[in-house]
Amino acid sequence: MTQERPDLRERKKRATQEALREAALRLALEHGTANVRVADIAEAAGVSPRTYNNYFSSREQAIVAAVTARREARIAEATAAQPAHIPLADAVTTAIVQVYTTPGDDDHPALLLIATDPALRHAFLDTTAGIEAPLTTAMARRLGHTDQDTARILAASVTAAVRIALERWLRPATGSAAGLVVPTGSLPDLLRDALAPLAPALDAAR
Amino acid sequence: MTQERPDLRERKKRATQEALREAALRLALEHGTANVRVADIAEAAGVSPRTYNNYFSSREQAIVAAVTARREARIAEATAAQPAHIPLADAVTTAIVQVYTTPGDDDHPALLLIATDPALRHAFLDTTAGIEAPLTTAMARRLGHTDQDTARILAASVTAAVRIALERWLRPATGSAAGLVVPTGSLPDLLRDALAPLAPALDAAR
DNA sequence: ACGCAAACTTGCGTGCACGCAAGTTTTGCC
DNA sequence: GGCAAAACTTGCGTGCACGCAAGTTTGCGT
Structure with a gap:
């Protein structure tokens, strides 16, 4: 590395x-x-x-x-670490869920703050774009370098899906009272659900 | 309407x-x-x-x-106008190609300007995000309202693909001399190529 | 026709992003 | 060890985005 x-x-x-x-x-x-x-x-x-x-x-x-630092690098590692024989969709989903559900343990207050402030929320969601490049190379490697362009498109789609999942995850936080903000509304599930519709496209890429 | x-x-x-x-x-x-x-x-x-x-x-x-005004509305119309029986992937692709290859005829100098300036290029690419919402509703309608969430993910993916196509379209413009900038490098082809990898996912949505 | 409420415009003030042109530190090389 | 080039920091200046609190226009009910 x-x-x-x-x-x-x-x-x-x-x-x-x-x-x-x-x-x-x-x-x-x-x-x-x-x-x-x-x-x-x-x-x-x-x-x-x-x-x-x-x-x-x-x-x-x-x-x-402070929260998103090194996420890009971790995405690259996690994707590369998936066994080569499992379907692309599974590999990507697993890698992403893994990275996003293993946050620094001390940054829960930070996430609460981010969920509260619209500007911060927006900035946070924007950082999602950063995973596109690492994902592209990782996926291209898996696809045997034959189709660099396809990898790019699929990586971008995955990125978009992840962004939407995070968006949904943070949205409830805007709700009325405070209660347990940063809902922890099962981020893994949200991520899996968001990625599911892309599975056919991911697995179609040979 | x-x-x-x-x-x-x-x-x-x-x-x-x-x-x-x-x-x-x-x-x-x-x-x-x-x-x-x-x-x-x-x-x-x-x-x-x-x-x-x-x-x-x-x-x-x-x-x-000045160039992108009303594009969102046109996307909605064009998608809705596609016959209901053709596959989703074809419908979306056709609609998008149609909208993006029918620019106001007098804005070629504008596109040249945009292609030249990095900041403008970025701003231009960012406007692509605007088509996501219209696309989502149009696609949801086609999918029979059964899966609003899937529509959202797919629309976001399509949007990402379009952005990449536009990016590629504008990139050659940064090249050395000036020559025929805004390469007209077959935008329709770029769009079709970018959307192709998503077809399996689009058509899998029932 | 009248008037109130909502929508929109405007001037002002504040904090900010960023280009530029010095100064300062780090590196690679002899 | 010393020195020239490259990388990084800093102060300054300019133009800008945007909140706020008037002032103005439009919509609508009576």
């Missing part, structure tokens, strides 16, 4: 990125999304506001990144 | 919207995308800058809207 990056530069970059992410999330949880200025995040992470903007192009993006 | 809206208010709104759209496009074509201030567009349309922002939330959106 392409995993070696002990470059000093690279490590610093990752560190700054993480500092920004976590500062953003922490401040948002402490003071509420609306009361977090970009300047605050930058200061808390020990960099200039301008640098913050070199890493994220919106407050929402930074906050949400 | 829900087509009656001769409300005075409604007419004024449409008029303002159109004025803004066309002002934006005209100015962009005349002076180049980078040299168009929001204030200019607003002035050219005869409204305040603040009002401009009530209609569009970015310059790119306004410019691109």
Whole structure:
């Protein structure tokens, strides 16, 4: 795997990125999304506001990144890890369910926050697009490199389906009272249901 | 059809919207995308800058809207117009090809502009998402209302495929020289190819 | 015809994204 | 070890998106 990056530069970059992410999330949880200025995040992470903007192009993006970081890489790994002989639809579904139902255990409060705020919700759903590229290559590999274009289309469709599942998962949270927000409304089931209609197309690709 | 809206208010709104759209496009074509201030567009349309922002939330959106206006409505019509007995995949493909290959004849210069500017290209591709809702209802109707959720997933997948086709269509434009930009690289073929992998899933929905 | 309520416009203020042109750190090479 | 190029950070300036609270226009019931 392409995993070696002990470059000093690279490590610093990752560190700054993480500092920004976590500062953003922490401040948002402490003071509420609306009361977090970009300047605050930058200061808390020990960099200039301008640098913050070199890493994220919106407050929402930074906050949400604390939860979605590394998801793309995990998707790639999980898909590659599926046994080669099972049908594509099963492989993809399993991989996705696996990644999305193993969140960092400490980010439940974060998900609650995201579910509450419309802007955050939107930003969160947008990050789903990030899995398209890794999915494309993983699926292309499975399809024997013969049809790069088909893989791309199918990956994009899967991505769209996942987005819809997440959308549905977060929607109930907007409901009246507070109760147990972030409904945990069986994300795995939502994902499986969303992916099911695509199975014929996935398995038709030889 | 829900087509009656001769409300005075409604007419004024449409008029303002159109004025803004066309002002934006005209100015962009005349002076180049980078040299168009929001204030200019607003002035050219005869409204305040603040009002401009009530209609569009970015310059790119306004410019691109001049080309994509009413596409959503046309998608709905075209899909509904397909004979009920042909397979879903064929119906959808035909409808989409029809809509995307019948652009306003006078907007070829606009497409050239869009193909040139990365920000505009992005904004243009983003408008594709607008066809998802109409597609969903049109497809749900065909599927006999039995499976609203499936329709949504399939519509989203189709939308993703269309986006990719448009992406490919616009990509060659970034190439070296200028030559015949907006390659007209057979958009219909690109669309058909992009939709083909989804056919099994579309036809599996009963 | 009148008037109230809802919809739309506008000016203002705030925070923000991002290009640009220095400064600063890291790297690779001799 | 030292130095030149590449990568990254930072301050500054500009244009922008959008909330808010008037002001204005349109719709509608009586």
